[in-house]
Amino acid sequence: MSFCLDTYLQESENYEILISRAGFKECKQLIEKHAPEIIHVKAGEKILGVRIIGIPPIAIGIDENKGTITLPYTKPCYGTSVVELPVDKEEIDNIKALDIKE
Amino acid sequence: MKKALILLGCPEAPSQTPMAVYSVYKLTSLGYQVTVASTPSALKLLEVSDPQEFYVKNKIDIESCLENLEEGSFDLLVGFVHKDAAVSYFVTFYSILNTTSIAVVFERDSEALENYVESIEQSTEATIVSARAYHNPTPLRVKFDRALKKLED
Numbered sequence: 001m002s003f004c005l006d007t008y009l010q011e012s013e014n015y016e017i018l019i020s021r022a023g024f025k026e027c028k029q030l031i032e033k034h035a036p037e038i039i040h041v042k043a044g045e046k047i048l049g050v051r052i053i054g055i056p057p058i059a060i061g062i063d064e065n066k067g068t069i070t071l072p073y074t075k076p077c078y079g080t081s082v083v084e085l086p087v088d089k090e091e092i093d094n095i096k097a098l099d100i101k102e
Numbered sequence: 103m104k105k106a107l108i109l110l111g112c113p114e115a116p117s118q119t120p121m122a123v124y125s126v127y128k129l130t131s132l133g134y135q136v137t138v139a140s141t142p143s144a145l146k147l148l149e150v151s152d153p154q155e156f157y158v159k160n161k162i163d164i165e166s167c168l169e170n171l172e173e174g175s176f177d178l179l180v181g182f183v184h185k186d187a188a189v190s191y192f193v194t195f196y197s198i199l200n201t202t203s204i205a206v207v208f209e210r211d212s213e214a215l216e217n218y219v220e221s222i223e224q225s226t227e228a229t230i231v232s233a234r235a236y237h238n239p240t241p242l243r244v245k246f247d248r249a250l251k252k253l254e255d
Contacts, residue, residue, distance in 0.1 A: 023186040025221075043190075043197040044171070051168050053187075053194045055225050074190045076141050076164065077112035 004049035015085035035061020039099035110140035111188035203228035
């Protein structure tokens with residue numbers, strides 16, 4: 001079964017919300033400051049089973065040592081949050097392949 | 103038949119629901135088959151406003167719509183933007199659909215309005231209809247009509 005971010009956030013506690021109910025630009029800056037490695041993806045790219053919402057290029061943080069990714073998560077009435085969550089190495093490689101290499 | 107998608111944001115601004123119904127009416131009269139994508143709460147407001155689906159015939163949840171959206175799914179995108187999150191949603195739908203688009207941007211606060219317009223201008227080639235509006239949809243309606251007329255000419 002494929003991974004789904006929405007389901008994961010509802011059913012797990014193994015993630016960290018770095019900021020919530022924020023603006024997209026603020027979230028992008030936070031990701032770029034927080035993660036040791038950054039890739040950028042197109043708006044609407046599917047990561048962990050959901051389309052990433054935002055203004056491209058969208059920053060996704062990667063921490064290979066911790067085995068986590070950090071990404072923006074937007075809902076219409078609640079603004080944008082930044083979530084850091086653990087993912088396996090294969091998924092990190094899949095996400096890296098989406099880098100649009102600015 | 104040409105297909106249009108109307109993208110609604112958070113329904114807390116009173117202008118959004120009447121402008122949504124009006125936009126469906128206008129686009130239908132221009133020959134579009136119109137679908138409205140919205141949150142469940144925005145959908146409730148539409149259902150009460152148009153109980154017999156006289157105007158709004160096709161409705162879809164915004165998340166399901168986004169999940170299955172592909173380039174070419176619609177010929178026209180009209181997005182209502184009055185929050186930062188709505189800017190992100192509009193730009194994302196625009197990026198996937200890659201089609202003619204109109205952003206209807208409205209806010210009470212002029213600085214926020216300017217920021218939303220600037221973000222959309224920098225990320226898309228959409229036509230932008232913007233007004234300082236919250237309760238009163240008239241400034242938006244007038245500018246939206248002008249944008250549609252320009253689109254049709």
